[in-house]
Amino acid sequence: MSAVYKRELRAYMNNVYGWLFMAILLLFTGYMMFQNNLYDGAPEFELTLSGSQYALLLLIPILCMRSMAEDRHNKTDMFYLSLPMKTSSVVLGKYLAMLTVYAIPCVILCVYPLVLGAFGPVNYLVAYLAILLFLILGAALIAVCQFLSSLTDNLVIAAVLGVLAVAVLLFAPWLSYVIPLTAIASFIGFVVLALLLAGIAFLATHNLNVTAITAAVAVVPLSVIYILSRSSFEGLFPSLLQFISPFAHFAAFCQFGTFSVQSLILLLSYPVLFVFLTVQSADKKRWD
Amino acid sequence: MIEVQNLTKVYGQKTAVENVSFKIRNGRIYGLLGPNGAGKSTTMNIMTGCLSPTEGTVLINGYDICDQPIEAKRQIGYLPEQPPLFIDMTPAEYLTFVAEAKGVSDDLIDRQVKEAMQVTDILSVKDRLIRNLSKGYRQRVGIAQAVLGSPDIIILDEPTVGLDPQQLTEIRALVRKLGEKLTVIISSHILSEIAELCDHVIILSEGHVVADDDMAELEARMNPETTLRMTVKADEAGAGAVLKSIEGVNTVTKLSESEADGTVTLQVTTAPDTDLRDEIFFAMAERRYAVLSTETVEQSLEEIFLSLTAKKSKSEEVHD
Numbered sequence: 001m002s003a004v005y006k007r008e009l010r011a012y013m014n015n016v017y018g019w020l021f022m023a024i025l026l027l028f029t030g031y032m033m034f035q036n037n038l039y040d041g042a043p044e045f046e047l048t049l050s051g052s053q054y055a056l057l058l059l060i061p062i063l064c065m066r067s068m069a070e071d072r073h074n075k076t077d078m079f080y081l082s083l084p085m086k087t088s089s090v091v092l093g094k095y096l097a098m099l100t101v102y103a104i105p106c107v108i109l110c111v112y113p114l115v116l117g118a119f120g121p122v123n124y125l126v127a128y129l130a131i132l133l134f135l136i137l138g139a140a141l142i143a144v145c146q147f148l149s150s151l152t153d154n155l156v157i158a159a160v161l162g163v164l165a166v167a168v169l170l171f172a173p174w175l176s177y178v179i180p181l182t183a184i185a186s187f188i189g190f191v192v193l194a195l196l197l198a199g200i201a202f203l204a205t206h207n208l209n210v211t212a213i214t215a216a217v218a219v220v221p222l223s224v225i226y227i228l229s230r231s232s233f234e235g236l237f238p239s240l241l242q243f244i245s246p247f248a249h250f251a252a253f254c255q256f257g258t259f260s261v262q263s264l265i266l267l268l269s270y271p272v273l274f275v276f277l278t279v280q281s282a283d284k285k286r287w288d
Numbered sequence: 289m290i291e292v293q294n295l296t297k298v299y300g301q302k303t304a305v306e307n308v309s310f311k312i313r314n315g316r317i318y319g320l321l322g323p324n325g326a327g328k329s330t331t332m333n334i335m336t337g338c339l340s341p342t343e344g345t346v347l348i349n350g351y352d353i354c355d356q357p358i359e360a361k362r363q364i365g366y367l368p369e370q371p372p373l374f375i376d377m378t379p380a381e382y383l384t385f386v387a388e389a390k391g392v393s394d395d396l397i398d399r400q401v402k403e404a405m406q407v408t409d410i411l412s413v414k415d416r417l418i419r420n421l422s423k424g425y426r427q428r429v430g431i432a433q434a435v436l437g438s439p440d441i442i443i444l445d446e447p448t449v450g451l452d453p454q455q456l457t458e459i460r461a462l463v464r465k466l467g468e469k470l471t472v473i474i475s476s477h478i479l480s481e482i483a484e485l486c487d488h489v490i491i492l493s494e495g496h497v498v499a500d501d502d503m504a505e506l507e508a509r510m511n512p513e514t515t516l517r518m519t520v521k522a523d524e525a526g527a528g529a530v531l532k533s534i535e536g537v538n539t540v541t542k543l544s545e546s547e548a549d550g551t552v553t554l555q556v557t558t559a560p561d562t563d564l565r566d567e568i569f570f571a572m573a574e575r576r577y578a579v580l581s582t583e584t585v586e587q588s589l590e591e592i593f594l595s596l597t598a599k600k601s602k603s604e605e606v607h608d
Contacts (some may be wrong), residue, residue, distance in 0.1 A: 003388035003389040004389065011374070011376060014376060076374065078338045078372060079368065079372030081337060082336045082337060082364075082368070084362045136575075156487075236435040
């Protein structure tokens with residue numbers, strides 16, 4: 001794994017990608033700090049990070065787009081498969097390299113609360129916890145985008161899929177307020193989600209039968225439960241949107257100071273789940 | 289040693305290879321020959337663990353590529369049809385990365401990388417970016433990564449495709465050099481290349497093994513009789529009668545006749561491993577028939593290949 005990690009990290013650092021990513025993230029967070037903390041005079045650094053999360057909408061998909069898709073495009077994925085190395089080591093090496101590129105600006109962010117401290121009292125514990133959660137949020141999004149990158153050999157498609165996925169997660173809390181609390185609205189929401197899953201299954205397998213089975217396995221039980229117990233659907237989809245969005249949990253901490261073990265488990269489960277899915281997706285090439 | 293047993297790979301509705309079995313013994317150069325789409329790359333990808341077989345097993349020095357992939361892959365070095373190069377690295381950086389990825393211990397990495405660069409003669413370009421190297425040098429870097437990690441077996445999938453004649457000669461010389469120490473399996477659809485490089489040939493056609501022999505044995509098997517082609521200044525009936533009177537002559541076939549010159553060209557088959565040219569010459573001379581030319585006809589690898597692959601196609605048609 002360390003060989004892949006070093007190679008990937010070197011690729012980011014020898015390329016404009018890595019530096020541009022770090023520069024834009026620092027520029028954005030710097031501007032937000034200037035606006036919130038220095039210009040408006042607010043001492044809460046966590047509000048700066050809460051505003052900075054919007055930068056991740058574009059930055060993370062662009063950082064991750066080449067991760068797996070480039071190997072498929074250049075046929076170097078076959079090379080990895082021929083090495084005496086587990087696929088999980090390759091995927092983890094790549095994931096950790098991206099996480100390192102993301103973590104470097106996060107480490108630099110640790111200086112900001114100290115700068116703020118020179119102008120007045122700052123709650124350092126909250127500020128540094130917010131930076132840690134910002135890192136964990138990025139780790140979750142990187143895992144999602146790496147998985148999407150493993151579904152295609154086209155870097156642009158990988159980036160577009162990544163932006164769409166991060167946008168869904170970013171705007172899910174807002175959507176949860178817009179979607180009516182009625183049972184039929186929730187049912188339609190779940191059906192759309194099931195069709196999205198089927199779409200991902202198609203991208204992963206290019207097999208219409210698997211796509212249809214995935215859609216059927218998701219939609220048929222949903223329909224049966226909806227017919228049998230319509231009332232249980234009331235407000236269910238908006239609640240789910242609130243719960244699954246890592247941005248919602250991060251925002252809850254930054255804006256209201258609330259954070260639960262449940263939230264932490266959810267945030268940490270993203271990397272575990274999506275790294276696992278990426279390994280399956282990369283290994284699938286063997287069975288094509 | 290590699291043992292491929294009853295290998296089958298099905299892609300959707302298409303069977304790429306079916307029930308393929310062969311053995312690769314140590315210390316020889318093997319050629320995997322077949323027309324495009326015969327299943328060479330699929331077979332190699334399965335042997336190297338890049339693809340999983342639908343059925344069958346591959347044992348590499350006793351390790352099953354599916355059940356013990358890490359141990360099995362340590363025994364082989366693989367150069368796929370498209371060299372797996374990272375063009376943003378120099379050959380030295382790339383080979384160091386491959387050595388680390390193959391689990392070469394830290395104290396051996398520098399030595400192995402240097403040896404691989406020496407063997408493949410890329411020391412002069414070791415610090416240039418791979419993206420700036422010619423196709424021939426890229427192929428050498430690809431072969432260098434295959435020999436890292438001290439594998440016993442090197443598998444090269446069409447290593448000379450797209451090279452110019454100079455590069456082609458150099459890569460063939462390199463393969464020959466590797467074959468002195470290692471077992472080499474090379475796939476190609478260039479018959480002369482296989483004939484020049486390999487001790488043993490496995491011919492695939494439409495996903496099946498149609499021949500698996502040493503080069504010399506294959507030629508002997510495909511030439512069960514000695515065949516002579518001769519041009520004689522005589523009429524067909526007279527020359528034919530002389531030839532049929534000689535003991536050991538099996539058949540006489542007229543190929544062409546020239547009334548203007550008064551010559552006839554005949555094909556004569558005799559018992560295997562017999563040379564009747566002297567007898568034929570003196571018999572013809574007795575009848576004052578001038579033998580203008582005589583040549584022994586042997587099936588070339590190209591003819592053997594065409595005959596074997598054509599046989600396979602024909603049997604498939606009959607079967608259908």
